[in-house]
Amino acid sequence: DAKTTQPPSMDCAEGRAANLPCNHSTISGNEYVYWYRQIHSQGPQYIIHGLKNNETNEMASLIITEDRKSSTLILPHATLRDTAVYYCIVRVWTNAGKSTFGDGTTLTVKP
Amino acid sequence: DGGITQSPKYLFRKEGQNVTLSCEQNLNHDAMYWYRQDPGQGLRLIYYSQIVNDFQKGDIAEGYSVSREKKESFPLTVTSAQKNPTAFYLCASSSAYEQYFGPGTRLTVT
Numbered sequence: 001d002a003k004t005t006q007p008p009s010m011d012c013a014e015g016r017a018a019n020l021p022c023n024h025s026t027i028s029g030n031e032y033v034y035w036y037r038q039i040h041s042q043g044p045q046y047i048i049h050g051l052k053n054n055e056t057n058e059m060a061s062l063i064i065t066e067d068r069k070s071s072t073l074i075l076p077h078a079t080l081r082d083t084a085v086y087y088c089i090v091r092v093w094t095n096a097g098k099s100t101f102g103d104g105t106t107l108t109v110k111p
Numbered sequence: 112d113g114g115i116t117q118s119p120k121y122l123f124r125k126e127g128q129n130v131t132l133s134c135e136q137n138l139n140h141d142a143m144y145w146y147r148q149d150p151g152q153g154l155r156l157i158y159y160s161q162i163v164n165d166f167q168k169g170d171i172a173e174g175y176s177v178s179r180e181k182k183e184s185f186p187l188t189v190t191s192a193q194k195n196p197t198a199f200y201l202c203a204s205s206s207a208y209e210q211y212f213g214p215g216t217r218l219t220v221t
Binding site for chain 2: 032034036041042043044045046049087093098099100101102103104
């Protein structure tokens with residue numbers, strides 16, 4: 001599975017959009033980009049995933065560059081409850097669990 | 112309520128003792144996993160199982176053992192051979208495209 005690179009920490013003002021970047025320059029053609037978040041001392045929660053098209057759900061939007069070497073998770077209106085560690089991982093569809101979670105980005109939403 | 116149950120939430124053991132962490136899922140998923148998380152770090156894969164009666168080592172399997180006798184259950188044993196067993200342990204299961212995590216067990220060995 002490809003490795004990802006994320007900034008260790010980011011701040012965001014409450015109500016503003018939070019844009020979390022992820023680099024995955026060695027991603028293979030059959031690997032998806034997944035995003036999870038982990039609130040302190042809880043299990044990670046699935047947010048969104050995509051292959052090459054941009055995706056949106058009730059939680060967030062995922063923008064993947066045309067060359068698929070990077071992506072951005074967008075939380076459109078961040079709230080204090082969005083403060084968490086956000087993990088970007090890439091993995092093959094049928095190999096869902098055997099994936100490496102890096103250290104992620106700690107997002108702090110401030111009032 | 113569908114989901115993954117891990118028990119207990121907190122576990123304390125003396126050094127040299129084996130300890131077994133429970134993980135049960137009622138999501139009807141074939142695949143199940145165990146991860147370890149140390150403070151301020153990401154998740155590292157210990158073992159995973161894609162089908163009953165079969166499992167594979169992950170990146171840090173040394174000092175751990177698992178069994179998969181039932182689809183719903185994937186217990187993890189932390190043996191006395193694990194040099195640094197104190198950590199947060201997460202169990203997960205997956206469908207073809209989503210992975211769900213349990214609430215975790217925080218193990219402290221003194």
